[in-house]
Amino acid sequence: MPLKLFLCAALLSGAALFHSGPVLPYKHDNGLTPRRRLPENMGPGAAILDYNGDGLMDIAFPTALFRNDGNLKFTDVTAESGINAKVFGIGVTVADFDNDGRPDLLVTTWGTPLLYRNLGNGKFQATSIAEPGLWTVAVFFDADNDGWQDLFLGHFASYDPATEPDCSYNGDHHYCHPMSYPPHASRLFHNNHGRFEDISQASGIAGHAGKVFGAVASDLDGDGLLDLFVANDSVPNFLFHNRGKLRFDEVALDSGVAYSADGNPRSGMGVDAADYDGDGREDLFVANFNRERFSIYKNLGGLNFHDEAGPTGIGQATQMYSGWGLKFFDRDHDGDEDLIVVNGHPDDRIETLSRTLTHKEPILYFENRQGRFIATPIGADYPARGLAMGDLNNDGQLDMVVAGNGETPLIFLGTPTPGNHWLGIDHRGLRAGALVRWSVSGKVRQKRINSGGSYLSAHDPRVVLGLGGASQAEWVEIAIPNQPVQRIANLKADRYHALVR
């Protein structure tokens, strides 16, 4: 191969973007049975957090916790931390719900969801927060801007294993289509100074039964209140518009995000919100099932959205895949939002039914080139579910933890883009709804902080800003709802800045 062509191919390969990281001594137990029960193929999620405050990002799964000891060495601390390894864990998310400065955990389960208070001594104290069910995603967000993280707790369908439908073919059981199960309402809890009060009815959330897999809280209409977008499987998605005073209206149909263009509900799984086209408004992304194409909803303003899967290239690139965890992030530090999506067909026996589809599917990285996304596969095909992004070695490159159903998780380490610089913000007050603006060589960019997203997972809470070729930002502004704007001048590149108000 001529040298020039070879270099081109190498630059475009997944290996040039990420390389394999450490292998954790952990394998997800999906409780697989010959019957193929609904909850088995859902999990797990993954979370990146600094639970012990040592400045190194640790890794959590619903039933396991790994401490980062530096140099990419991880120690299993599940037993000593108080994390219950015996539950049927599905998702895991992170927030400082009691405002004590320490990240707490919430684990969703097929069973009772568990809220783990971080005691600060390496241990967590568990309390149940709702009745048993098939709880999937949890999103902490400050719905009323009172400084306390409220909680959306997503539920999948009503499920009773005793009445599991028979979805066998040629004698083999397969996972049933989600249409086989009735939808179920989710919950909203108001955080009253660290105590959660169920406001599902009063808020309007309980009036909408769904089959929730993904959720993201983001200020979608720029009114200073966090709205909630919820992806459902086989029933319409929800867009809960925050009307203030902890009241939400469901407006997905009128907003254009409930259905496909033909009015069919899709199999919404992973979600995220970000301003991918730089117009100042938060757009939405939903990973769907194969042949449904994934959705990238451009925010037109006034809570109107248009699916741009065609012109962005997302539709064609994702047509053959079933997507789960995902995140917009600036991989190459050029200042725009790239995207990563992890995939996998939910039926581990799909290859007995189809010569076209496979259980393991590629992890897809999409580079944002002026609003068109160019796909590159990363690593080998894998039955992925959760995705947590974060900087495991504090080098400014976002790494990824990919949790596979019934598998040992994968860790990929981000590779620097030659010539480009970054700047990290470590700010405890940086919660969903905050707006970060930064100026580089006179050009101002902005990034809104959201909460939730991906699939059953939680990302590193720090923010990494792309500076392109510049070695510093002239200024960085942080605007947190109900607080004065904080501006810091002349921040050097290629390091994290621990900022406090």
Next chain:
Amino acid sequence: MPSSVEFSSAQQLLRQQRPLEAASALAPLLAREPDNIEALLLAGRIELAQDSPTRARPYLERATRLSPKLASGHFLLGICLYIDNDFKPALSALESANVLRPNDGGTLLYLALTYEGLAQTQDAMRVYPLAIARNPSAEAPLAYARLLFTLSRFDDAQAQVIESLRRDAKLREAHYELARLHFEAGRYSQSAASGGLALTLPGSATVERPIHFLLSRAYSKLNQTALAAQHREAFERIPPRLVR
């Protein structure tokens, strides 16, 4: 062509859209002559007519195995696999049919559809015009229009819809596609008119729900809330189509 009474009877029953009776009529012949190619092909077509690609598949696979040079066998097998969403083997069967019987409009149309199913968009874009040129049906330009719509190439899609309507002015699905294109362009009155016309035309019931969905949105944009609510109610009353 088998001259048996069973074959003729089954063929006639299928033409009369009585596939269950056709299958019963053909069964004795197939039992007697399991390698009868024409009977196997007819059995495959009968199953396809009953929306049972899974049951059609063994007949058609057997026919193509016994007679690998028979284009119609590969073509029917390709259709069967396409309907079953197994696009990779469908492509292989249709490519075989295309080699054995080049430039056949039906084969080219299913080849284009299969490329589209496999997200091989460039190949689909190359084959659709050939299929349209060699296939007089209104379905071919309509299928191409749908692909162009997903790519947001709305003007090109509209040209194909117009060609489809030139071929069959009463094609319900084409009027629905036109309504969608009007909606995308912000021509909500025209969208409502085309959608309303589509509702009155005979055709596939599967498009009924999407038409009401579109009309609900179009009337909503036109601030005709009663009509919007009426179509929304109709849309929500019809169960959605399963994709998996």
